[in-house]
Amino acid sequence: MKILVCISCVPDTTSKINFKNEDSEFDDYGVQYVINPNDEFGLTRAIWFKEKDNATIDVISVGEQSNETILRKALAIGADRAIRINAKAVDSFNVAKNISNFIKENSYDLIIAGRESIDYNGSMVPGMISEILNINFITNCVSIEINNNIATTKREMEGGIETLSCELPLIIGGQKGLVEESDLRIPNMRGIMQARQKPLDIIDAADSEKKTKTHKFYKPEEKKEIKMVSADNLDKLIDLLHNEAKVI
């Protein structure tokens, strides 16, 4: 089985979010980049397929040179080959188009992406890839098993979970549940040494068409002063919620 894991490179969740150039760009001064958490669950699930079913794992990221640290980390955790498509990822459609071009030439049985990236929160790339390539797509995936070319997955819905099955090839949008937090791997010394020998291929972006553009960022408004209510006077809280905030 050939697996491709799509990795988006995002600021660490503790990062302070600041902007530069008159708020037109994210300011990554002092920011540490990490594998998008949803993709990290997917990558670990892929490694289980490798360990149990001899799958091979390629990882791909559309981005600039700085993404290579993240791709090396994926190799150190257990991926076999990394690919960076050299383009600034600014439009989901463009990212999807470029990844799709790569998949067309390399054919995979399973493509694992994340439910969403935690920076631009698009929830777009895997769904777009599925339609460009006309393959099955299941998102909000919390479990995946594969037997005889049939994938069985669980999808989190509003108010429940459904079990879906289909033939491969398939692309999923994964999230926590594919594996648990405690299953995530930290690269060890041996993995890091091996990663240096593994291929990290850089390919040119073939497609430059874009449909959207982000041009200005805002920080949320400063919070107004909090109103404290004494634990002995909860009637006051109810009064404030009813008459002032009008939410109950």
Next chain:
Amino acid sequence: MSIIAYIESNNGVAKKSAFEVISYAKNISNKLAVELIVVAVNINDTNEIFDYGPDKIITVNKEDIKIFNAKIYADIIYQIAKKNSANYVILGGGVDSKFLAPILSIKLNAGYLSNVVELPSNFEPFTVKRTSFSNKSFCDASIYSENKIISLSSNSYEKMKIPSNPQIIEFDVEIPNSTIKQDSIETAKGNISIADADIVVSAGRGMKGPENWHLIENLANTLNAATACSKPVSDLGWRPHSEHVGQTGKPVATNLYIAIGISGAIQHLAGVSSSKVKVVINNDPDAPFFKAADYGVIGDAFEVVPKLNEKLKAFKAENN
């Protein structure tokens, strides 16, 4: 030209977010002076929709599409958009809408923006405000293609009644093939989902253990609220993953978010900051959540929560 509002339903009834989506689309259709078409798939009673001003309601009722399938639903909307020369499709922020929207965007060759929170600030180019960095910021983004799709975040646009007398058309769709089959479904019975709730009661590690969650559930019952939790609580298995909210869990954008025994870590706040009013109950006056909330109570959850619940019950009894 026309604009389509696609609405989600639950057991044949339009969801609350449906009316926000229609009202939002109505505003754009007025500005552009084009027809507003509501697409209602498997909705039994469309009367409620009349109140929000559509020119047309296109209904699709077929037994074999009772179960949601993103590819099939995207294709249905695509067929309706083509037939009616729609170049705008507005959807809600529900899980199903966000599942089908990227598929639809490729079919319609449309630019797509998700998590939109305001009306367009400009039409040349079409520009809207959306959340980014998991609610740690907002951004303005534009769509340059002729066809446009946006998904509107729940609770970000006020529904508005503008009654109309729409034409109702049953659409005869061609149902495409999908090889994805639903084997089974487990629904969390009786629970209100976080996405649908007006009020969310959420609790953290301060509750000490799963055996104390009846306090949280009772309060949620009184308020007709959904229950949620912080990440460690779901990691520890005290509560199901589906309740985990925050940057790496579900986003919460309700009218009222009550956080009990939650410290207010940056990753938690990121996911819940879009809620309109936040109440914090914590016994540590230095808990960071107090800096990000509207109302705060310093106290022991095990005393405050049951007391608050009793008082709210009395309040509800009086006000209903």
